[in-house]
Amino acid sequence: MSDQPDRPPATSGGRRMLRRELSTGFRRALGLTALGTLLPGAGLTRTRSRAWGWFLLLTFLGSIATVVVLAATRGVTKVGLVIASNTRYLLILTLVLAVGGLVWCASIIATAVQSRPRRLDRARTRSLAIFTTLMVAVVGGTAYKGAEFALIGRDTVGVIFKASGLKPGQGAKVVNEPDVDPWRDTPRVNILLLGSDAGVGREGTRTDSMIVASTDTKTGRTVLISLPRNLQRVPLPETSKLRAWWPGGVYGIPNCPRQEKEASDACMLNAIWMEVDAFRAQNPGAYPADDEAPGRSEIRDVIGEVLGLKIDHTVVVDLEGFRQLINAMGGVTINVKLGGYDGKTPIPYGPLTANGTYAHAFDKPGPMKMNGYQALWYARSRAADDDYNRMSRQRCVVQAVVNQVSPTAMLGQYAEIARIARENIYTDIPAENLPAFVELVERIQKAGKYVSVGIDPTHGINTGNPDYDKIRTIVQQAITPPAPKPRSTSTTGGQQTPTRTPAPGTTTTPTTDPADVDPCA
Template identity: 85%
Template sequence: MSDEPERHPATSGGRRSLRRELSVGFRRALGLTALGTLLPGAGLIRTRSRAWGWLLLLTFLGTIGTVALLGATRGVSKVALLIASNTRYLLILTLIAAIGGFVWCASIIATAVQARPRRLDRARTRSLAVFTTVMVALVGGTSYKGAEFALIGRDTVGVIFKASGLKPGEGAKVVNEADVDPWRDTPRVNILLLGSDAGVGRDGTRTDSMIVASTDTRTGRTVLISLPRNLQQVPLPETSKLRAWWPSGVYGEPSCPRQQRDPNDPCMLNAIWTEVDAYREQNPDAYPAEDEAPGRTETRDVIGEVLGLKIDHTVVVDLEGFRQLINAMGGVTINVKLGGYDGKTPIPYGPLTANGTYAHSFDTPGPMKMNGYQALWYARSRAADDDFNRMSRQRCVVQAVVNQVSPTAMLGKYADVAKIARENIYTDIPAENLSAFVELVERIQKAGKFVSVGIDPTHGINTGNPDYDEIRRMVQKAITPPAPKPKPASTATGTSTPEPTKTPTPSSSATTTEPEDVDPCA
């Protein structure tokens, strides 16, 4: 193409006609280029490459239509979560973003070239080139970020949700069929939530917080069971390698080397992980090579033995990961309960001041919107009371997070959440089951029923010499759904006779009020 102006008769009318023709052609080229930026191929339809233009446009509209149909039939959030949790779909999305973006950019350039008037002057040619470059940069940059976004997600899902901690046949069995309840064959799922005092998988990891969430998958009714870190004489499963050191099957019996070294460091539940690390150092071949953290596996199995439950999955979050996740949620509202044995003592938190006191405190009971830093302190502080009160607060924090988290909203911060998860979270939930667990969270939120169980002296449990049969009885009672209330009896006249109100009789046992009647976190 030449930039030399087309020769017209040397008349004022001819020059005006040429300027008008070039102006119209220039505006047409700009308009078609912009149209091709909004809809791939739409601009090419008005050029000699109209066949390619129609192919690109119909392909794009067909893809959008398919996605819209899936969103309308299955829900936009479920489709988005299904894609975001599946490595295969994320790879396809990466390829679509990369190849589709390249073809789209090429179509924009082709539209500008073919729509440009052949005798366009140099200034307008330069303006059209700049405009086309901006449009290509806009589409190319968006496509690049989309491909990067999908790759980050694929890498994170592949690393975090690889189910390396599971053995064949273990874990909750989820049905991955369209239009079928994914929990059809799994009436109950038990998930162990571990808060570690170190980075996930690091040597010397101790479990600072241990909570089992046992959920009825049909109703969403969830039982939160806290285990004290100072629980002693814990039973070891028959498969535990630690039985080589404690053949009695009881951790710490007949002797506890830790306590011999330090009277204040007995053989407690939260030391199982470090004991396994020590045993592995002396017996490198004791655990399979694919089990990258046998201390985590043994902790899961021991807790299952303590509670009489099969633990289906484990989630480990370190302190920094917890703080960042709460911030990614935009904070969490928690009903603050004061500390102390009188329930009236402010709960201190924050850095220590020069006079040895904490800089801040939770001193007003009632709902409070907390950021990650505050929620972490509220769950961990024991300066005003003890481990057992702290365990109660931890259950309330977990309950608040589950009730308030929005999987759809978290998708908007997918890259940030993926980075947090990769660096601070471990779970053995398989990637293909993520969408089913998202649905389970929705059922839990809809049910709004949490039952709180604390294994502590207030519930009649001596943590130094526990009655494990009683602990298992407590757990079974808690996870058993309450019997349906009887319908009022009808009289002969067809009217209902209300049952007499029963006055509750104070119990002399150490058990708490029925959890269905009182929510300890409300």
Template identity: 40%
Template sequence: MSDSRGTSERGSGAPASRSEWLSRQSWADPSLRRSLGLTTLSAVVPGSGLLGTPRRRLGLVIVALALVALLVVGGYALTNGLTTTALQTAADTGRLRAIAVVLVLGTLVWVSGIALTALSSAPRRPTSGGRAALVTLTAVLCLAVTAPAVFGVRYITAHVDAVDKVFSSGGVVGGSGGGATPTSVVGDDPDDPWKDLPRVNVMLLGSDGSDAREGTRTDTMIVASIDTETGDSVLFSIPRNLQRIPLPRDNPLHRVHGPVYDCGDQCLMNSIWTEAEATAEEHPEWYADDPTPGQTATREVLSGILGIPIHHTVIVNMEGFADLVDAMGGVLVNVQERIPIGGRTFTDANGTLQLDQTSDYEWLEAGSHRLDGPQALAYSRSRVTSDDFSRMRRQRCMVAAVVDQVEPMTMLQRYPQIIGAVGDNVVTDLPQEDLDEWAGLVLQVQGATMSSLPFTGANIDTVDPNYSQIRARVYEALNPAPAPEPPPEEATATSAPEDEAQETTEAPPEEAAATTSEEPTDELEDVGAVCG
């Protein structure tokens, strides 16, 4: 009879076992539910759960500190703008280190508040199930609060390490120190640091050094001239095979070669760096105050060619460019000409670069492709089936594609890898203490126009260049003439008879249509015009 009664009770909803009964009793305990709620509250707002425990004064202090920190950060970001705040913070490694310390300390206080809330509010006589539930919840909440701080410190550390690498070598490719002391061009007025410098000019060099080559070859040379008031900028591309290079009188190379670096196709613009380094080895006394003779010579020569001062230098190791593209997850490029990827090259009897057909290579066909790092590097450097000028266009297109495709989510997910690739392969002589002002200038550049004027075989003679003409074109690009007033005839043209207006809408003849698809003429144009 007892068995039938027990069976009847279980069938009517009684616990099937002692463990189930204890579990139900645990969750039914109001003190346990209160403890779980207060512990969760301390995870949502630091220390707030302690307000419901005997340690309410400590809770008030933690809550007050959290609110003050939130008001300070939020007020600063709203006052200066989110983008400006982010750029200024990224530019100030001292501020980033302080943020990392505060982040660690704040997280410790937060986690301690969660654990202390659980201890202070725990039931006096908890069941084993209730104790396990409270401990599990506390551990999960502590991990949830700690994880973002761990990622934040990791990102900050990666960023600070990269900035220190980029700015510690004084512009030496692959260097780890010992570069020239950077000279600031930023003014003293905090409200307008650029008022005394209408334009700032930065030399961008792509280093093509490798184990198979002697010294550093700057095969990519671009000078960016930025209007510091409007942010409008012009990119001047200089070909690597420029000959009859004028040498500044005060540069030591002038003592060796005279006013012109000229020995045919063996004395090209991209060998100035290596020539200066070789001269420094033979005559170190000439470079006693210059630890970067190659960089100095390249900067001074390009300044003379273009007729403008060059204030700073940024150097990118082209071999490391592949690492940057891979860190971004690849780059989408509109390939305009068939390009071989991989393989070996050789120079034939006529001095023409040829592709070794027996080597391992593949063709990158025209069209839209997502390239990985090695493919992007090969696409940017290849000239076996084209020429230097085509390569210059492809390099500008690659730069534009990389800039356009840096998405916020990609940067967030892959930031340590991306910034690590930058730190390992980019150096500059920009003073690190000027990064705040440069961050503001970058914002202006992003919202302004960017033009490009490449010097190629289409607009100059690379064998015997007219440097006066080059400097004149640079001046015209930086000081464009005002747009002419429309002639009076245009006013009457708008009221032309209907039959004449219909004639202007007819399709152009085939000859005229063909001219619209010709190769770019290498005139001053939008930087992305040749990449469509």
């Protein structure tokens, strides 16, 4: 097909007719090329390759209809997560986007070539070529980025979401069946959140932030339990390898610190991970070779023993990763509480100045939109108070993040979040259970009920010599949902029927939910 015009008609009327035909044909070619960019094959349906055009168009529309039906019946978030959490689906999606993008681009070029008038002049031919190139770039670039995101997701899921480190019987039981409540068989899920300070200039891994989120899967009511880093004399589970060093089953009794150990934080709860690393170094065969971080498993089991809870899953976030994730969320709004024992002392943060003071301070109580740097300092600073106030702030930060995170909104930062997660987050939640956990987060957000518990002196706990039976009682009282409020009186046939009162000497479940008083508000 030549782009050179034929010899024009001799008459002026013929030349005007030719110009009109060329102008109309040029606009038609542009329109069909644009249509083929919006809907693959649509432009080709008006050319001699109309059969291929209809095939591509109907295939595309059928695929879109299938996705719409699935989204309408299963929910957009659930369908997206089913795909995003399955490495096989992500590989298929990558191939579909790559091959589909190439075919789509080819159909755009074919539309432009076949719809171009034979006698189109050079200037318009060049314009059509430029327009077609731009359309191909738009479709090809979009398909390329989509395939790239699918590959990133596949890599991220393979690295992070794997059921490693779980012992038989551990892990939440999830029902992955259509139209079935995934938490039907699991009334409560306990997730251990660990903040790790491992990094350049630090020896080993200290878990200075330890919070257990215990959630009622039906109501979304969640209890956040903070454990102090300086908790001592912690009980070791029967299966703990550390019992070889502490046969009495108590970490730190009777010989803490051990003669070869000089760390000032020896035998505190936050040193368990480092203690396991030291034990493993002296006993190379003590832990399975495929257990990449036995300290992580030990701290999970020890905390479960301390609280009297079965820990279903563990999430470990490096502190630098926490900062980056908050930034990827676009920040988080936290209700600032001032420090000090009087609750009126500004909380300093930031780099130290020449005179030894911090450069900044949280000095105004009330809601504040924080970036990752500020949120990390708010959760970590103890310059104005102590560990126990810091633990309270950490629970409030976790609560704010859970309330404000939006899986849909964060899709726009998908590639960056995937990179952050690969480098800074560990979890033993299996990938196939991700949709269930997203649904659980939605239930938590909808309920908006949090009970905040600190294992600290405010609850009568001596962290140097704790009463673990008392700790477990506090935990059980916190996770037990309140009883329905009793009816005062009822009227039946004009007569009042008094509400029954418990017999003397009996105990009842409180009817006031501690979650109704939000310490973070």
